[in-house]
Amino acid sequence: MNGYLTVKNLSVSLPNGVRILRNVSLDVAAGQVHGLVGESGAGKSMIGKAVLGTLPHKIEITGGEIWMDGVDLLKLTPKERRKKIGAIAALIPQDPLTALNPSKRIGPQITSRLVEILGWSQQNATARAIELLEQVHIPDPARVMRSYPHELSGGMRQRILIASAFAAEPKLIIADEPTTALDVTVQKQILKLIAHMQARHGTALLFVTHDLGVVSKVCDTLSVLYAGKIIENANMRRFFTRPIHPYSRALLAATPTYTNPDSLLTSVSDEIVEGLANEIHYHDIRNTL
Amino acid sequence: MRDARGDMRRPLGLRLWLSGGWLALLVLGAVFAPVFAPQDPLAQDLFASRLPPFWVEGSEAGYPLGSDSLGRDVLSRMLYGAQLALIVALVAGTLTCLIGATLGLIAGYYRGWPDLIISRFIEIWMAFPPVLFAILLIAVLGTGLSSIIIAIVVIDWTRFARVIRAEAMGESAMDYVASAQVSGRPRFSTMLKEILPNVVPTIVVLLTLEMGIAVIVEAILSFVNLSISTDSPTWGSMISEGRTSVHQAWWVLIFPLFALFLTVLSFSQLGEGLKDRFDPVLR
Numbered sequence: 001m002n003g004y005l006t007v008k009n010l011s012v013s014l015p016n017g018v019r020i021l022r023n024v025s026l027d028v029a030a031g032q033v034h035g036l037v038g039e040s041g042a043g044k045s046m047i048g049k050a051v052l053g054t055l056p057h058k059i060e061i062t063g064g065e066i067w068m069d070g071v072d073l074l075k076l077t078p079k080e081r082r083k084k085i086g087a088i089a090a091l092i093p094q095d096p097l098t099a100l101n102p103s104k105r106i107g108p109q110i111t112s113r114l115v116e117i118l119g120w121s122q123q124n125a126t127a128r129a130i131e132l133l134e135q136v137h138i139p140d141p142a143r144v145m146r147s148y149p150h151e152l153s154g155g156m157r158q159r160i161l162i163a164s165a166f167a168a169e170p171k172l173i174i175a176d177e178p179t180t181a182l183d184v185t186v187q188k189q190i191l192k193l194i195a196h197m198q199a200r201h202g203t204a205l206l207f208v209t210h211d212l213g214v215v216s217k218v219c220d221t222l223s224v225l226y227a228g229k230i231i232e233n234a235n236m237r238r239f240f241t242r243p244i245h246p247y248s249r250a251l252l253a254a255t256p257t258y259t260n261p262d263s264l265l266t267s268v269s270d271e272i273v274e275g276l277a278n279e280i281h282y283h284d285i286r287n288t289l
Numbered sequence: 290m291r292d293a294r295g296d297m298r299r300p301l302g303l304r305l306w307l308s309g310g311w312l313a314l315l316v317l318g319a320v321f322a323p324v325f326a327p328q329d330p331l332a333q334d335l336f337a338s339r340l341p342p343f344w345v346e347g348s349e350a351g352y353p354l355g356s357d358s359l360g361r362d363v364l365s366r367m368l369y370g371a372q373l374a375l376i377v378a379l380v381a382g383t384l385t386c387l388i389g390a391t392l393g394l395i396a397g398y399y400r401g402w403p404d405l406i407i408s409r410f411i412e413i414w415m416a417f418p419p420v421l422f423a424i425l426l427i428a429v430l431g432t433g434l435s436s437i438i439i440a441i442v443v444i445d446w447t448r449f450a451r452v453i454r455a456e457a458m459g460e461s462a463m464d465y466v467a468s469a470q471v472s473g474r475p476r477f478s479t480m481l482k483e484i485l486p487n488v489v490p491t492i493v494v495l496l497t498l499e500m501g502i503a504v505i506v507e508a509i510l511s512f513v514n515l516s517i518s519t520d521s522p523t524w525g526s527m528i529s530e531g532r533t534s535v536h537q538a539w540w541v542l543i544f545p546l547f548a549l550f551l552t553v554l555s556f557s558q559l560g561e562g563l564k565d566r567f568d569p570v571l572r
Contacts, residue, residue, distance in 0.1 A: 054467040057400050079475075086473015099464035103486040103569050109465075112482070113472040148569045164468075 003027035004204040005051065005172055010064035012043070012050050012228075021046055021228045023064070027221075028172070033198060033205045035215035035236075037251075038225030044208045045094070047225075048174040051206070052091055053081055069171060086117060090165040092175040092194070096157035096182070100149035107145030110164045118168055132163035135200070136193055155186040159193065166197055173198070174206045179214065191218060212255055216240060224248050226276055246272050305562030308555035315552060319371040327351050328362035330369040330522045335360050339538040355540040357530060363544055366522035370545065373523050374552065376434065377507045381441035382500035388442060389449025390492050396450065397457025398480045407450060414447045423506060427515045434517050437510060441503050448502075449495055456488045490567040497560030501553035508549055524549050 005028040012021040021043045028034040038044045049055045051066055066073040069088050073081050093099040101109055111125035133141035136159040165173050179187040195218045198205045207219055215222050224232045232245045243249045250268040338360040340352045354364040396407040423440050430436035469479045510516045511525025524545040531542030
C-alpha cells in the first residue's frame with residue numbers, strides 16, 4: 001500500500017462504544033479514482049468525514065492510521081491536521097442545497113479561501129474562479145459570482161462546488177455522493193464533469209456512492225463496504241468480471257439492465273445478508289486487492 | 290415570480306413603516322423634549338391639578354394632555370419619560386444582545402465543554418422568576434439608571450443565548466461549514482464568517498424584541514417604585530400613580546399606558562420587518 005491516501009485499520013465509534021467503522025483499510029493512488037460503494041448506513045460517508053476531519057460531534061476515531069501525502073494525519077495536532085488537509089485536500093459535498101453559505105454571494109465563497117487561507121491576491125483569485133467556472137461550463141461566470149446560492153438551480157450549485165473544490169489545485173478530492181441530490185439527467189452531466197475535471201487536473205479522487213453504475217463509469221479501483229467493514233477491495237475490471245465476495249456478486253446481479261426489460265428486479269438474498277453478519281462478527285476479512 | 294415576491298412583501302413594508310414611524314416620533318419627542326414640553330415635568334401646581342386633556346371641557350392651555358393630581362403636565366412627563374425608556378431600550382437591549390448572542394454562538398458552534406458550562410448557566414437562570422430576580426437585583430444594586438440596565442442584562446441574556454445556540458447548532462451541521470473546515474479555515478474564523486451571517490436575521494428580531502421587553506421591565510420596576518428615583522418621570526411611575534386616581538382622572542393612566550403599548554408593539558414589529566431585509570432569500 002503506497003497510495004496518495006492510505007487508510008489503515010481505521011475504526012470510528014459512537015459515544016456509546018458502537019463501532020460504525022471497523023478496521024477499514026483502503027488505498028487511493030495519486031491521480032486515480034477510487035470508488036467506495038455500500039448500502040445506506042454502511043459508513044461510506046463516515047470514511048470521507050474521518051479522513052477530512054469533519055466527523056459529527058461526539059463521533060470519534062478510535063484506532064488506525066490515515067496517511068495523506070506521506071504523513072499520518074492522526075499523529076498531528078488538530079491544528080496541524082486542519083492545515084495539512086486544507087493545503088492538499090478538498091470536498092465535493094453531497095447536498096448542493098446546503099453546501100453553499102446562503103448568506104454569501106458565490107464569488108467570495110470561492111475566492112475567500114484562496115485569499116484568506118492560501119494568501120492569493122484578490123485579483124488572481126477572482127481570475128481563477130472565473131476560469132474554473134468556465135471549465136465547469138457555467139454561462140456568464142461574472143454574473144453567477146454576484147448571485148446568491150438560492151438564485152441558482154441545484155445542478156448549477158453542484159457545478160460551482162466542483163469548481164470550488166478544484167480551485168486551489170488539491171492533490172486529493174473526496175466526493176461524497178455528489179450526484180444523489182440531483183435528478184437523473186443532471187446526474188449524468190455532473191458525473192461526466194467530475195471525471196473530466198479529475199482527468200484534467202490529475203487529482204486523486206475518492207468517490208463515495210451507492211450506485212455501482214456510477215462506479216463503473218468513473219472509477220479505477222473500488223472498495224465495497226458493508227456495516228462498517230470493507231468486504232472487497234478490487235480494481236474495476238476484475239470486480240465487474242470476477243467479483244470474489246458473494247455479496248459483491250449479489251450486488252452486481254441486482255443492477256437493473258436495459259437489455260432484458262422483462263427481467264424482474266432482484267435483491268440481495270437473506271442468506272447472503274446472514275452470511276455477511278456472521279462473517280463480519282466472527283472472521284477476519286481479507287483484502288483481496 | 291417577481292410579482293409574487295412583491296405581493297408577499299407589501300404588508301411587511303406597511304408594518305415597517307408604522308412601527309418605524311412611531312419609534313421615530315418617539316425619538317424626536319425624547320430628543321427635543323426640552324423644546325416640545327409645555328411645562329417642567331417636575332413642576333407641581335396644586336391649582337392646576339387633574340386638568341383634563343384638551344378636548345374635554347375644563348381643560349387649560351399649556352396642559353394639552355391634562356395634568357395629574359399634583360398638577361404636573363402629563364405630556365411633558367411622557368416626553369421626558371420617553372428619554373428614559375429609549376435609553377434603557379437601546380443600551381440594555383444592545384448589551385443583552387451582545388453578551389447573550391456571543392455566548393450562544395460559542396456554545397452552539399464549539400459544543401463540548403464551553404457548551405456544557407454555558408448551558409448549565411442558562412438552565413440555572415431559567416429557574417429564577419425574572420421579575421422577582423429583577424427586584425432582588427435592584428435591592429442589591431440600589432436604584433438608578435445603570436442598575437436598571439445591569440439588571441435587565443443580567444436577567445435576559447439567556448433569551449439570546451438559548452435561541453442563538455440552537456441556531457448555531459443547526460447551521461454547524463450544514464455542509465458549507467464542513468467545506469469551510471476542510472479548506473483549512475480556523476474554527477474561530479469559521480464561526481464569525483460562515484455561521485454568524487446566517488444567524489444575524491434572528492439576532493435582529495431578538496434584539497428589537499428585547500428592546501420592547503427592556504421598556505416593559507423598566508416600567509414594571511418603576512411601577513413598584515424600584516426604578517431610577519421616585520420623582521423622575523418614567524412611564525411606569527406615571528402608570529402607577531394614574532392607577533390610584535383612575536376614576537377621577539383617567540388620562541393620567543391611559544396616555545402613558547398607550548405609549549408603552551405602542552412602543553413595545555412597534556419594537557417587535559420592527560424586528561419582524563427588518564428580518565426580511567437581512568435574509569438574502571426573502572430580500
